[in-house]
Amino acid sequence: MFNTEREAHIAQAVLDLAHRPAGFDPLELLHDVTAQAVALLPVRGASITVLDQDAVSYVTASDEVCRQLTEDQIDLDEGPCLDSARTRQPLEPTVLTERWPRFAYRAQAEGVTAVAAVSLRLPQMLLGALNLFLTRPPYLGGPDMQLAQTLADTTGTTLAHRHELADKDTVLTQLQTALDSRLVIEQAKGVLAGRLGIDMDEALARLRATARSRRQKLTDLAARIACGNVPGDLHPTR
Amino acid sequence: MSRDELTRFLTRLRRAADDGRDLSAASAATAARLLSVQGLTLSLRATSGALEPLWGTSTDEHAPGLEELQYTLGEGPTVDAARTGHTVIAADLTDRAAAERWPVLTAAPTSSPHAVIAVPLRLGVVTAGVLTGYRTTPGPFTPTQRLDLDAFARIALNLLLNTPPRTLAVPRPGTAPRPDVSLRRAQVHRAAGFLSSRLDITVEDALLRLRAHAFSHDRPLADVARDVLADRLHLTPDV
Numbered sequence: 001m002f003n004t005e006r007e008a009h010i011a012q013a014v015l016d017l018a019h020r021p022a023g024f025d026p027l028e029l030l031h032d033v034t035a036q037a038v039a040l041l042p043v044r045g046a047s048i049t050v051l052d053q054d055a056v057s058y059v060t061a062s063d064e065v066c067r068q069l070t071e072d073q074i075d076l077d078e079g080p081c082l083d084s085a086r087t088r089q090p091l092e093p094t095v096l097t098e099r100w101p102r103f104a105y106r107a108q109a110e111g112v113t114a115v116a117a118v119s120l121r122l123p124q125m126l127l128g129a130l131n132l133f134l135t136r137p138p139y140l141g142g143p144d145m146q147l148a149q150t151l152a153d154t155t156g157t158t159l160a161h162r163h164e165l166a167d168k169d170t171v172l173t174q175l176q177t178a179l180d181s182r183l184v185i186e187q188a189k190g191v192l193a194g195r196l197g198i199d200m201d202e203a204l205a206r207l208r209a210t211a212r213s214r215r216q217k218l219t220d221l222a223a224r225i226a227c228g229n230v231p232g233d234l235h236p237t238r
Numbered sequence: 239m240s241r242d243e244l245t246r247f248l249t250r251l252r253r254a255a256d257d258g259r260d261l262s263a264a265s266a267a268t269a270a271r272l273l274s275v276q277g278l279t280l281s282l283r284a285t286s287g288a289l290e291p292l293w294g295t296s297t298d299e300h301a302p303g304l305e306e307l308q309y310t311l312g313e314g315p316t317v318d319a320a321r322t323g324h325t326v327i328a329a330d331l332t333d334r335a336a337a338e339r340w341p342v343l344t345a346a347p348t349s350s351p352h353a354v355i356a357v358p359l360r361l362g363v364v365t366a367g368v369l370t371g372y373r374t375t376p377g378p379f380t381p382t383q384r385l386d387l388d389a390f391a392r393i394a395l396n397l398l399l400n401t402p403p404r405t406l407a408v409p410r411p412g413t414a415p416r417p418d419v420s421l422r423r424a425q426v427h428r429a430a431g432f433l434s435s436r437l438d439i440t441v442e443d444a445l446l447r448l449r450a451h452a453f454s455h456d457r458p459l460a461d462v463a464r465d466v467l468a469d470r471l472h473l474t475p476d477v
């Protein structure tokens with residue numbers, strides 16, 4: 001099915017970014033997309049910046065150098081990542097030149113000679129960018145940039161579904177808890193019917209009465225009884 | 239024939255789910271007809287992983303004999319779909335592939351449906367339950383049919399999540415349980431409790447004992463449960 005090992009890695013990376021448990025940590029997801037970018041693309045490193053109004057903030061990076069180079073741009077208030085973020089445009093691989101003299105100097109000291117960026121979008125809004133740090137030509141081609149955008153888009157979609165998923169997961173847990181509780185209560189009714197020779201209505205009435213008088217949750221009492229531990233004070237109701 | 243009707247049905251249910259309605263908005267008989275299956279059931283997974291059927295076509299129709307048998311034996315397409323999170327299809331339960339995968343189920347005397355499709359209801363990485371379709375004729379499920387079942391499964395999950403938890407709670411005295419969405423096997427769990435106290439074994443072992451008896455005597459589990467509770471059937475600890 002896959003022609004190359006790389007294709008299989010790409011599919012796995014996309015799946016990994018899309019397949020997150022409810023309530024996952026968004027920061028971990030953003031860090032993972034930088035790691036996937038480094039694993040799949042000819043880049044030195046990657047970082048994530050987010051845009052709030054016109055302010056650009058650093059979020060995470062694949063490594064210390066890229067964290068520093070991203071924060072440098074914010075501190076110096078110059079650099080391709082900032083321009084790209086502020087114009088809300090992706091950045092084709094761009095060689096660091098005199099346009100950003102102070103940043104270019106710092107980047108070159110780390111061997112980084114060019115930078116590219118793709119947009120990190122939620123379905124309805126721009127969130128920020130996935131920045132890519134490059135060391136030598138040939139720099140990223142069209143298909144590489146497309147892959148970077150796919151990784152960023154997958155991340156955006158996963159982030160967008162996070163709330164919805166977390167809400168639904170909570171609801172599911174409540175339903176399952178209700179189901180668990182019901183099962184154990186039915187079992188306890190059966191135990192009482194078998195032990196005391198009473199019918200199901202009577203068994204439930206005694207369960208309720210006993211739970212009330214002991215100020216115990218019906219489910220907890222039922223769980224205890226279902227384990228065969230029938231309290232002695234399950235007196236007949238009047 | 240019913241392509242338009244299915245589309246309208248799904249659109250209506252999607253809206254019902256958005257409006258907060260639960261599975262009672264969906265007629266199981268209509269859904270089964272439009273999805274070209276004879277039986278259709280939906281099970282919710284308890285925290286233990288056990289499947290509890292909550293909704294479906296009525297139990298005297300084709301399917302549920304096999305559904306119950308899957309729970310009885312702990313093997314089958316529905317059980318596998320819940321465990322793996324993948325759709326499981328048995329195009330012909332009498333063929334060799336099915337016999338190798340589910341040796342006990344396929345050897346059982348009562349497997350009247352010939353084809354089964356089990357679609358997991360997935361929520362992120364969690365499998366919330368399984369939608370199972372049963373067909374009396376063997377043969378593959380077409381891609382269109384699979385897509386239709388997937389579409390219905392997605393909507394059914396949203397309807398399921400709208401179920402008020404109290405629907406699953408013990409019915410209050412004087413209120414009738416809702417027939418459309420309810421714990422369908424309450425009687426079986428009562429019988430397991432009953433038997434556990436009579437034989438002094440755990441509820442889990444008692445449930446296995448009930449299932450073993452149902453299987454070896456080729457009887458519906460629900461009937462065995464009823465007889466145990468009525469003290470008409472006295473099971474011994476050993477099979």
